[in-house]
Amino acid sequence: MVQEYQSPVRVYKHPFELIMAAYVRRFPKCPLIPVFVDSEIVSENQSKDGSTLVTERRCVIDIDAPRLLKRIAGVDYLYFIQKNTLNRRDRTLRIEVHNETFSSRVVVRECCNYTVHPENEDWTCFEQTASMDIKSFFGFESTAEKIAMKQYASSIKKGKEIIEYYLRELEAEGVTFIPRWTPPVVSGTTRAIPVKGARNGLDSKDTELVVGSPDGQTEMYKLDADYIRRYLGDLTPLQESCLIRLRQWLQENNKGKIPKDQHVLRFLRARDFNLDKAREFMWQSLTWRKQHQVDFLLDTWERPQLLQDYYAGGWHHHDKDGRPLYVLRLGQMDTKGGTEAHVTSYVNVSVSCWTCLVDLEGLNMRHLWRPGVKALLRIIEVVEANYPETLGRLLILRAPRVFPVLWTLVSPLIDENTRKKFLVYAGNDYQGPGGLVDYIDKEILPDFLGGDCMCDIPEGGMVPKSLYRTAEELESEENRLLTDSIYKSASIFKGAPYEMLVEITEASSVITWDFDVSKGDVIFNIYHSKRAPQPPKKDTLGAHAITSLGAVNTQLIDRNWVLGKDYSMVEKALTCREGESVQGSHVTRWPGFYILQWRFHSTPACSASSLPRVDDVLASLQVSSHKCKIMYYTEVLASHDFRGSMTSLESSHSGFSQLSAATTSSSQSHASSTISR
Known part of the structure; x- marks a missing residue:
């Protein structure tokens, strides 16, 4: 792969002739560049006038490489050919180097290239381009490339220092002015050749340099190194180099308005200065801006x-x-209607460097997978x-217990660099040391967060139902959810609970769940066992011909196990009514096997430790009213998945978040999960 480099314009506030006098002092060798061992002039030719x-010149370079690599290559020094073309009339120096x-x-x-500054003839500009293509290097192509790029970057930084060093040396010798070259006087003529003088009173603009074409049309903008800094x-x-090359590519290919340099730089940072990825990333964004007329949105959008x-x-x-502070009370919003309007609103606000404060108090199921998550994912995507x-x-x-479920859904879609900027607080943890006051002054803390500033x-x-999407749209989305989503459906029979096994290899992992009770009432439990449950053998079930009646839930808790000895309950049983949505998380204290269990709710409730006889199961299958249905989703999150952006997720006691309008507040009172910075 060819590595390329393009420098910004480096401006010396000295005349071209004085810069040339400083430049030639670098030869035959320069003590300021230790790797530059020596040089000799191979040929020198001057025009008649x-x-x-x-x-x-033939230059000798002692590359800073491992001795083993030098021995394999069979060389101690590298030789380069340098061709310098000095045009005193045009006041330019072109330097061409190859290995x-x-x-x-x-x-x-x-x-x-050394050239005269386009706006001040007493200043000198310097630009540099380079390329390197390692075709083969004894199997060490990658190593050689890294060494070469490191060495090259180091020499680039020293370039300006070296010129300024020799300028000071000349000044110490009393040389502060060198007259411009003039053609020799031809015998018998007295005509004087006019030399343009420098424009007076010009200060450095520290901005882009505008290079004009001969017909007066602007050809290219070039970035000044001082402006960048x-x-x-x-x-x-x-x-x-990446910034300049991406900007040049935009000038050559984009017919519309060129984005500001700060904006171009953001795309490079977002792709770790990988030029190809940043170029593709930016082109997609420019296409999106044209399609949606974003540049005119502030003038037309209501x-x-x-x-x-x-x-x-x-x-x-x-x-x-x-930074401007944007506050979003997500827990107070009903996101079923107007999702595109939400996205358009974010397009209007997300245009500069800002800080966002998201209050999750009241967050519940209506913000999750269904229309709310769709809107949230769209906002993040845009x-x-x-x-x-x-x-x-x-x-x-004020992140509730349901937050790990939401985070699981959205975090894979968030860039890693962005994820590191997330600081999450559960409950009222934001009020103490290391909390919100570290980032926001106390006097502007919003009143709904315990501050004195009216917000x-x-x-x-709740948005009126008249503004919701049509019943047909909602039904279509629910059907798609069942067939395309990560959710699964399960049936729970009277006397035959539905159980799911989760193996945990390290403590402090997080088990998250989200389920809807679509039919009947169920009881939800979580159990832990140090040994793996063994499901009943197929031949045992086959003797009773259960397979002819359809699938039967596999029961994982052995009928001979004793509660408190062979396995233990790690969550308090929760009764869930038909039509309710339940989300929550459990931070595991031990490795081992965890069993999520949903069982039919009846009076008296079936004991988890005493399994029903197969005959009872057969009978229950014939009674449709003895059947419950759920749609569920579970996931295990490793503890380190939270530490990149949230440092830790700890729990002294786990509870459930039952997120219907009537039970949200009571279920949140059970939660004592701590998500700290």
């Missing part, structure tokens, strides 16, 4: 009445770092794809 000087050593295995090309931050030479009345989000002052690296920090407060953000509420 003295305006052009072409010098060819002589290993030229059949490695192809290195470098081109540097002042307005875009400290970038490595290779990062600067906030729907639905958002004005029921959308619980808005701007609220700034965080301690000066923001990640088109506004990368704009989120400074995401503060999630004008609407409280949200």
Whole structure:
């Protein structure tokens, strides 16, 4: 693979002639560049009038590489050929370099140009491009490439320092001005050749340099190294190169408005400065912006009445770092209607570096897999794809027990760099040390979070059913959910519980669940055993001809096991009524085997430790009223999955979150899960 490099424009606030006097002092060898051992002039040719000087040198480089690699390669030094073309009339120097050593295995090309600044003729610009293609190198191609790129990046950083060093040396010798070249006077003529003088009173703009074409049309914008450092931050030479090359590609291929440099840089950061990935990423975003007319959205988009009345989000002052603070009371929102309006609203707000505070109090099933999660995933998708690296920090407060389920659904879709910006607090943990006051000043803390600052953000509420989608749309989505989603369905018979085995290999793993009771009432339990349950043998069931009646739930808890000895209950039994949705999580204290059990709810309730006789099961199958149905989803999350963004997920006691409107608050009172930063 060919590695390429393009430098920004480096500006020396000195005339071209003085820069050339400093440059030639680098030869035949430069003590400031230890790897530059020596050089010799191979040839030198000058034009008749003295305006052009072409010098060819053979340079010796002592590459900083492991001794073993040098022995394998059979060389101690590398030889490069450098051709310099100095045009005194045009005040330019072009430097072309290629490798002589290993030229059949490695192809290195470098081109540097010193030119006069387009806006101030007393200043000098420097640009540099290079490429390297390692075709073969004794099986060490990757190692050689890394060494070469490291060495090259180091020499680039020293380039400006070296010129400035020799400029100071010249100044110490009293050389501060060198006259410009003028053609020799031809005998018998007295005509003077005019030389343009420098424009006075110009200061460095620290912005892009505009290079004009001969017909006066703007041809290309070039980035100044000082501008990058002042307005875009400290970038490595290779990062600067990626920025410039991506910007050049946009100028050549994008017919519309070129994004700002800060915006281009965000796409590079989001792809770890992988130029090919960033180019593809940005092109997709530009296409999306054109399709949706995003650049004109602020002028044409009107906030729907639905958002004005029921959308619980808005701007609220700034965080301690000066970023605009966006507050979203997600737990107070009804997301069944107006999902596209939510997305459009985010397109309007997610355009700069900001901090987002999400309050999850009241979060329940209506925010999860169904329309709410669809809207949330769409928002994340749009923001990640088109506004990368704009989120400074995401503060999630009052996370309920259902949060691990939500996090499981959305976290794989969030870029890892973005995920690291998430800080999650459960309950009232945000009020103590290391909490919200570390990021937001106390005097602007919203009143609904215990602060004194009145927050004008609407409280949200239930959207009228008249604004919901049609029954046909909802039915279609439910059918798709059953066939395409990660949810499974199960039947529970009277006397024949439905059980699911979860093997845990390390403590502190998190078992999450989400289920709907679509028919009947059930009792939900979780048990733990150190040994693996052994399901009944097939021949035992076959003797009673159960298979002819259809599938029967496999029971995992052996009839000979004793509760409290062979296995233990790790969650308090929960009664779940028909039509209710239940979500929750359990942080495992021990490795081993966990059994999630749903059993038919009747009076008296069936004992978990005493299994029914097969004859009883056969009888129950004939009675349709002795049947319950659930739709469920479970997942095991390793503890380290939370530590990248939330550090830890601890629980002193686990409970359940029964998320119907009537039971949300009571079920949350059971939760003591702690999600800390």
